[in-house]
Amino acid sequence: MTLTPDQLRQALVESILDVAPEADMGTVRPDRPLRAQLDIDSFDFLRVLEGLHARTGIDVPEADYGKMETLESSLAYLATRLAGS
């Protein structure tokens, strides 16, 4: 699948909003821990990843969860996953 960075971002944001529809993505600071800013717990996070997988086909292995700490690092990481797949 080819996705532009904007499409990738949108897929992530939509997956977040499925789980935490109250999230105000406009206030998220891209370089700060994402989950803490949006009140997303470990369980929510797994569901975000499921939504992301359904939208993009990207599978994030557990060992890489740490690479998705901030919005910025998540998008950078997902881009490499996309390039590698």
Add this chain to the structure above:
Amino acid sequence: MAAWIRKPDEFEVAPNLRDYASARAAFSWERARASLSGLPEGRGLNIAHEAVDRHLGGPRADHCAIRWLGREGEVRAFTYRELAAATNRFANVLAALGVAAGERMFVLSGRIPELYVGVIGALKHRCVVSPLFSAFGPEPIATRMEIGEGSVLLTTTTLYARKIAALRPRLPTLRHVLVVRDDPADTIPDGALDLVALLAEAAPAYEIAPTSPEELALLHFTSGTTGRPKGAMHVHEAVVAHHATAGSALDLHTDDVFWCTADPGWVTGMSYGIIAPLTHGITLIVDEADFDAERWYGILERERVSVWYTAPTAVRMMMKGGSGAAKARRFSALRFIASVGEPLNPQAVWWGMEAFGLPIHDNWWQSETGGIMVANFAAMDIRPGSMGRPLPGIDAAVVARREDGGVTEITEPDREGELALRRGWPSMFRGYLHEDERYRKCFVGDWYLTGDLVRCDADGYFWFVGRADDVIKSSGHLIGPFEVESAFLGHPAVAEAGVIGKPDPVAGELVKAFVALKPGFEGTDALRRELLAFVRRQLGTAVSPKEIAFVAHLPKTRSGKIMRRLLKARELGLPEGDTSTLETPS
């Protein structure tokens, strides 16, 4: 019968509790009390003194007390001497603000060093500390602070802006908000104080005033099926149990590096994530970041953690990733693993053997008990799936409630009943704040009734069966269905809501809500999403439902009570049991 995990005859580190029967026979709470120091010159007993100051005169003074691991890899370490000075400063900050002994300080923060300094410092100043979980939304925060009449709040700039600022008008008793910047660029909001600056100006010496062992120290909120959350009150004497139980059930030794992964927003993170390990003068690991299996394996290995106290949800999340990641590491210092929060399934106990070469020792307790009551001990054979046996000093029994209001002890093995504990251990709660009636209802004669259904086998091992009420246990946290249902009712589309715990292989239970809509509303996906946002905004992720289902109406008793048991049976496709009290839908 379940298989046993047999323990060796010889251990590299001799367990504190070697022989169960003789340890129980020899134990007394008076002796346990004597192993603590007490305030100098017989001025009483104060948790903070036992945790920190008493080590200053001895060889532990320059031992590392807290090794804090930041989210981004930074490390801060405090020796006992440094922790004593920092907590003295905090006590002086409270004194300078005119905060009096007995006032309630609430804590709403991630796991930052100032939280630990604040909790101990406030106890030194004889304030009552009440922890809030940082993933609570504004509603659970406000409810608890209203009941507790908090006058001081320790929080961070981000949490203040997101959850507290808008609540201030609802919290008239709140006089002082001490905030810590999440980012150096953050500004201190109006109506709040810069804690780090205040600490820097405060004097590093403070003498703890005389403290009665029966003085209130901690207020832990917990949930029942109905009504508002209950504030379980604990006194300074609880430290006797914190110390003794950490020795017997967690097998803490002087040279240990101990990691309790529980958040101090809950009782485990307070009793065993702060107080108990410090009373033993050992090194406590604190990780600021949330659960991440790789990160955790790295911490266990690199920090040379020797005793690790964690939770079933975390273990099950690690299990999902397989044991390969753990086996690739060398946990050369790790010698004891324990777990609490909800029953640990036998597979998880065995998985510990596979991944770490060590079984995981389940234990049992609750906010009301203040400390571990039933445990699998280091030297004791384990029956995987069992919560273990009562600690020295704790008498546990399986009882049945009688119609006349009394209880009958069930002595026949393997018969289900309610877990009861004989009152009188030091960390037993002394009441629910402003709720004497609810407190009294917890006791029948000498027995405290825990609300947990158990059975006890012929070898004296206790097994968890279920809750006697409708309280939900998700990721080890107790959630009251009423609190969640109430949040739904504020939405104009909602006629009524019923909330249950839906079994989940990882979290134990997940909160699931059944919602009946008012006439004219349709249960669309858009509305489901709107309701989810509506309740998450109020409750925060820790308490909010993970699933919402629309139903035409909720099953209720003739007296109008929602039959959550029936909702749950239907959800699971189980027989509906006794429905004789069910109201016939009109």
